[in-house]
Amino acid sequence: MANNILIIDDHVELTQILGEYFRIKKGYNVLTAADGKVALNIIHEQTPELVLLDMKLPSVNGLEILKILRKDYPNSRVIVMTAYDTEYKKEIDAVGYDAFFIKPILFEELKDTVDALLSGKPLKFKKSTIQAAGIMKEEGKQPLADTGNMIPKARIAIIELKEAFGSLLKTYLEGLGEAEYSVAVFGSGSLYFNKISEFKPDIVLYDILEITDFSEIASKLLNLHNPPKEIVLFGDPQFKWEDVDSLIKEGMNYIPTPLSYPGQISEQYHEFELPAKEAVDKLVYIIKEACFKHGLLTKKR
Amino acid sequence: MSTIRELFHSLGNIHNMLTVVAGVTKELVKKGLEGKGLSQDLKNQLTQILKNLDRLIKDTQEADKKTREIHDRVYKVINPDTGGPK
Numbered sequence: 280m281a282n283n284i285l286i287i288d289d290h291v292e293l294t295q296i297l298g299e300y301f302r303i304k305k306g307y308n309v310l311t312a313a314d315g316k317v318a319l320n321i322i323h324e325q326t327p328e329l330v331l332l333d334m335k336l337p338s339v340n341g342l343e344i345l346k347i348l349r350k351d352y353p354n355s356r357v358i359v360m361t362a363y364d365t366e367y368k369k370e371i372d373a374v375g376y377d378a379f380f381i382k383p384i385l386f387e388e389l390k391d392t393v394d395a396l397l398s399g400k401p402l403k404f405k406k407s408t409i410q411a412a413g414i415m416k417e418e419g420k421q422p423l424a425d426t427g428n429m430i431p432k433a434r435i436a437i438i439e440l441k442e443a444f445g446s447l448l449k450t451y452l453e454g455l456g457e458a459e460y461s462v463a464v465f466g467s468g469s470l471y472f473n474k475i476s477e478f479k480p481d482i483v484l485y486d487i488l489e490i491t492d493f494s495e496i497a498s499k500l501l502n503l504h505n506p507p508k509e510i511v512l513f514g515d516p517q518f519k520w521e522d523v524d525s526l527i528k529e530g531m532n533y534i535p536t537p538l539s540y541p542g543q544i545s546e547q548y549h550e551f552e553l554p555a556k557e558a559v560d561k562l563v564y565i566i567k568e569a570c571f572k573h574g575l576l577t578k579k580r
Numbered sequence: 581m582s583t584i585r586e587l588f589h590s591l592g593n594i595h596n597m598l599t600v601v602a603g604v605t606k607e608l609v610k611k612g613l614e615g616k617g618l619s620q621d622l623k624n625q626l627t628q629i630l631k632n633l634d635r636l637i638k639d640t641q642e643a644d645k646k647t648r649e650i651h652d653r654v655y656k657v658i659n660p661d662t663g664g665p666k
Contacts, residue, residue: 296604
């Protein structure tokens with residue numbers, strides 16, 4: 280019997296195109312819904328095996344539908360699809376999903392993920408979805424998929440001139456329940472290079488305010504016996520000078536953190552105002568994905 | 581009149597539509613290329629179409645990244661639902 284897929288998105292043309300492909304080319308039984316209420320009716324009546332779920336929907340939002348799916352239909356697999364509004368990412372993470380796509384979606388990856396979820400095969404990592412979000416430009420090997428019982432574990436060095444954002448990020452990262460991060464903040468890459476190398480970071484977050492030393496420090500870091508697996512630039516976009524732009528063009532990851540001033544960020548993550556919260560979410564996301572990519576994982580306790 | 585939030589949402593949907601439609605078309609062209617009896621000329625043209633679609637997807641991703649940057653800057657100073665200052 281054909282697999283039942285439900286595509287929920289308020290962009291009707293999109294659901295039609297996806298629906299047509301999965302119906303005609305893959306032989307799946309495709310159902311579509313453009314608003315939350317209709318989607319819930321279909322879920323109650325048909326219990327689809329797989330749901331492609333957009334988060335921003337009329338009448339009942341995607342997060343509510345996700346909660347219902349996880350609670351009442353645990354056998355239905357869910358692919359979350361979302362655009363710019365990542366305010367609910369933590370909540371979405373807490374509820375859980377089988378795959379997460381940031382729009383614009385690369386169809387090839389979506390198709391592979393749909394096929395894998397319906398056939399029970401392991402998922403591949405969605406590298407280019409993150410590229411699309413401007414978060415990662417990694418061209419290396421494919422990372423591991425989220426296996427459910429494994430969580431990220433990494434040593435993270437934050438090199439930041441003012442240390443303020445870094446200190447908050449350290450507190451936040453080390454307090455995350457679904458990961459084991461050990462974080463150290465360094466006020467300078469050149470002054471504290473020995474300490475950084477002793478710390479043996481798996482991931483380095485590097486403030487663009489320190490960009491003049493970046494090439495030298497990055498090259499020294501990468502020549503260490505245990506080089507970091509990932510180096511990511513971050514910082515206020517207003518200081519994104521030409522040096523930074525050329526590094527980005529060369530493939531460096533850069534996360535804008537527009538409110539990285541001590542006077543403008545509060546001491547608690549939940550009090551962050553946008554876009555600082557978005558910036559933190561992006562950093563957390565890239566760290567998590569880097570962990571999966573490089574196998575920096577440990578069993579959930 | 582649409583709110584800033586709705587405009588960004590709609591722009592995001594357009595970018596998404598572009599990558600998905602280009603991706604679906606790529607899959608269909610790839611299937612076409614697997615067919616037997618295609619002339620070399622047709623194969624070359626289909627291969628060029630695949631390359632062009634890749635370019636379209638890449639540029640859409642770039643456009644979306646730029647939009648995100650604008651989104652982040654706008655949200656910093658403007659309430660996306662009212663259009664007024666934050």
